[in-house]
Amino acid sequence: MNRRQFLTRSGTVLLGGAGLALGGCRSNPQAQVLTNQNDMVGTRAAGAETFKPLIEGAVGNLLARQGHGVQQAGLNVPQAGKRICFVGIENKSAEDLGDSKEQLREIIDTRINQSGAFLAISPKFVQAGLRETRLKADDLFLPANRRTFLAIMEQQGQPFDYLLFATLTSGTTQGNGEHQRDYLLTMELVDIQSGQADKESATIRKGYYDRHVSKWMHK
Amino acid sequence: MSRRVPFALFVLCLSAGCSTHATRLVEVRTAYFDGDVAGARAKIETSLKKHPREADVLKLDQATVFLSDDKPREAEKLLREVRDRFDHLEQKSLAEGALAMLTDDQALAYAGEDYEKVLVRAFLALSNLMSDGQDAEAFALQVGEKQRQIVESGKAPDGKNPKESYKLVPVGAYLHAALREQTHVNYDDAARSLEQVCQWAPDCRQARQDLERVRGGHHSARGNGVLYVFTLVGRGPYKEERAEIPTQAALLIADRILSMTAKHSLPPTVAPVKVPRVVVPANEVQSVRVAVDGRGWGQTETVTDVGRLATEQADALMPYVIARAVARRVVKKGTVYTVKEALPSQAGGAVMEIGLDIAGVVWEATEAADTRCWGLLPEKIQVLRVELPAGEHQLALEPVGVHGGAQGPAQTATVRVEDGRNAYVLAGFPTGRLAGKVVCGQGR
Numbered sequence: 001m002n003r004r005q006f007l008t009r010s011g012t013v014l015l016g017g018a019g020l021a022l023g024g025c026r027s028n029p030q031a032q033v034l035t036n037q038n039d040m041v042g043t044r045a046a047g048a049e050t051f052k053p054l055i056e057g058a059v060g061n062l063l064a065r066q067g068h069g070v071q072q073a074g075l076n077v078p079q080a081g082k083r084i085c086f087v088g089i090e091n092k093s094a095e096d097l098g099d100s101k102e103q104l105r106e107i108i109d110t111r112i113n114q115s116g117a118f119l120a121i122s123p124k125f126v127q128a129g130l131r132e133t134r135l136k137a138d139d140l141f142l143p144a145n146r147r148t149f150l151a152i153m154e155q156q157g158q159p160f161d162y163l164l165f166a167t168l169t170s171g172t173t174q175g176n177g178e179h180q181r182d183y184l185l186t187m188e189l190v191d192i193q194s195g196q197a198d199k200e201s202a203t204i205r206k207g208y209y210d211r212h213v214s215k216w217m218h219k
Numbered sequence: 220m221s222r223r224v225p226f227a228l229f230v231l232c233l234s235a236g237c238s239t240h241a242t243r244l245v246e247v248r249t250a251y252f253d254g255d256v257a258g259a260r261a262k263i264e265t266s267l268k269k270h271p272r273e274a275d276v277l278k279l280d281q282a283t284v285f286l287s288d289d290k291p292r293e294a295e296k297l298l299r300e301v302r303d304r305f306d307h308l309e310q311k312s313l314a315e316g317a318l319a320m321l322t323d324d325q326a327l328a329y330a331g332e333d334y335e336k337v338l339v340r341a342f343l344a345l346s347n348l349m350s351d352g353q354d355a356e357a358f359a360l361q362v363g364e365k366q367r368q369i370v371e372s373g374k375a376p377d378g379k380n381p382k383e384s385y386k387l388v389p390v391g392a393y394l395h396a397a398l399r400e401q402t403h404v405n406y407d408d409a410a411r412s413l414e415q416v417c418q419w420a421p422d423c424r425q426a427r428q429d430l431e432r433v434r435g436g437h438h439s440a441r442g443n444g445v446l447y448v449f450t451l452v453g454r455g456p457y458k459e460e461r462a463e464i465p466t467q468a469a470l471l472i473a474d475r476i477l478s479m480t481a482k483h484s485l486p487p488t489v490a491p492v493k494v495p496r497v498v499v500p501a502n503e504v505q506s507v508r509v510a511v512d513g514r515g516w517g518q519t520e521t522v523t524d525v526g527r528l529a530t531e532q533a534d535a536l537m538p539y540v541i542a543r544a545v546a547r548r549v550v551k552k553g554t555v556y557t558v559k560e561a562l563p564s565q566a567g568g569a570v571m572e573i574g575l576d577i578a579g580v581v582w583e584a585t586e587a588a589d590t591r592c593w594g595l596l597p598e599k600i601q602v603l604r605v606e607l608p609a610g611e612h613q614l615a616l617e618p619v620g621v622h623g624g625a626q627g628p629a630q631t632a633t634v635r636v637e638d639g640r641n642a643y644v645l646a647g648f649p650t651g652r653l654a655g656k657v658v659c660g661q662g663r
Contacts, residue, residue, distance in 0.1 A: 025312065025314070026307060026308070026310040026311075026312050027310065028307075029306075029307070088404040091407050091408065091411070092407070096408075096411055096412075098360050099357065101405070101408065126404070127402055127403060127404055130403040131403045131438075131638075133441075134437045134438070134439070134440070134441050136403075136406055137406075
């Protein structure tokens with residue numbers, strides 16, 4: 001091997017080695033705080049981009065309507081004092097909510113308290129009341145169970161005027177390499193005295209595509 | 220210059236592993252399975268100092284020992300550390316990959332087998348339940364999330380996904396159901412998770428009973444609470460080195476690897492290559508009989524068969540493991556051939572050629588299979604749910620064999636059950652002897 005060959009081969013080995021070492025390094029995970037208004041869009045299931053507007057639509061409209069009714073009946077007396085016992089969200093959709101469920105509950109609670117007309121009972125009291133009575137959310141639709149639950153909550157110093165139930169459902173339409181899923185959040189407010197219920201829903205349609213082409217065609 | 224080439228090859232072949240993790244693991248397993256938790260810990264600590272490249276798997280073993288020894292916080296800390304490192308190591312390093320082609324797979328940083336990546340999260344959930352339980356639900360959810368991610372990432376360039384056949388780990392979903400049911404609000408979540416458990420572990424009667432209850436019943440009667448007895452039963456899987464004849468499928472994959480990286484073609488015949496094989500020892504303990512205050516409540520039932528999981532996953536990926544070993548063999552042979560070509564044909568060339576052949580043989584012979592693994596896993600994770608009146612109770616756990624015969628003395632512990640809440644117990648019976656202690660936790 002002459003000197004030129006030696007230098008060429010050595011150079012190739014050195015450069016190749018350096019390239020491998022640099023190009024083949026593992027990088028550290030990256031993250032950033034999202035400061036713009038847009039949430040990331042879940043590609044396989046619903047996420048913040050779906051749930052936030054659903055809550056805004058269903059809870060916002062229901063509380064606005066009920067709050068208005070309450071104020072009219074009360075002859076314009078400020079009504080910050082009607083207490084809502086939010087029992088929880090029942091997920092009947094095709095997707096599991098994972099860690100989103102507890103957060104949705106907190107958002108709804110906060111939304112109730114921000115309404116100005118209603119106050120939400122702390123979820124911890126609601127949970128303790130249900131544990132004490134061993135009642136499920138569905139059981140509370142029976143008047144006798146409702147009275148038992150109310151009695152326990154009163155004992156805890158947490159009387160309430162309304163029960164609030166949330167149900168998330170979904171409907172799926174299959175296409176070729178794509179599907180559409182309609183998410184529906186239904187809020188049901190039950191007056192504990194009269195047993196009368198008021199309902200409000202919000203819906204969002206979402207398309208899931210296996211290929212970029214499908215997504216582009218639906219734009 | 221030319222005289223240094225065989226020497227360089229000789230050094231390179233020595234850098235390939237001669238002893239493997241499997242040989243070092245034997246002592247640790249023996250001590251732990253004999254109930255000598257302190258001895259196992261000491262051996263792991265010694266190995267950690269001597270073999271830093273095996274630190275992650277040794278830390279997993281250390282965490283298992285801590286958990287058995289009623290030190291769940293220490294166990295959790297280690298498990299978190301390894302979980303994060305495995306996640307980081309999922310990225311491929313080209314430099315390491317190239318080195319592994321010249322030595323063996325032990326040159327790669329160990330990123331964990333797929334079942335280990337999932338089980339580390341399941342053990343995190345269990346460890347957390349044995350301490351304050353604040354993060355147990357998050358860990359339980361991570362079990363499912365990781366499984367989905369692993370299966371989705373398994374798609375090969377040819378469109379095939381060997382990971383689609385993976386058996387899934389139900390224990391995460393089971394823990395999630397137990398925690399959600401305890402809220403007395405989220406029975407729907409509990410039912411959803413239990414449906415998954417029933418689908419993934421159809422033989423688990425306990426899960427079927429639980430599903431029936433959450434659909435139509437209640438967590439517990441008023442004045443009662445629930446005790447979940449989790450047991451880690453039997454000696455779990457480990458890896459051994461085996462010489463395997465490459466299968467047709469493996470040769471096809473190896474050919475693809477080579478054609479992707481260089482213009483080599485696969486030689487027509489390939490000798491056996493060394494690969495790791497998952498081994499599950501025969502276990503005498505099959506279950507644990509549970510008695511509370513002298514009354515028998517039944518036996519724990521399998522919610523995750525770790526041995527089967529590990530074996531089936533290893534089988535699914537075996538063609539790829541063999542293929543990598545074949546490709547490495549070809550690269551080594553090719554390197555020796557290239558060096559021979561580069562040598563000047565002069566007097567003494569024949570001697571040099573023989574020297575290179577010998578170096579090549581040694582280079583291949585010193586190659587060892589990567590047998591790094593989580594060595595102290597149980598063969599099965601089992602559970603029994605018992606509804607009890609609130610208060611203190613005396614618990615007795617007795618390891619039993621296939622026909623229900625006692626395999627060792629019953630172990631006792633005092634447990635406290637609160638009204639409307641869950642309490643948890645964890646005990647390891649790798650053999651008829653309890654490993655460590657019966658660990659009790661209140662969760663949240």
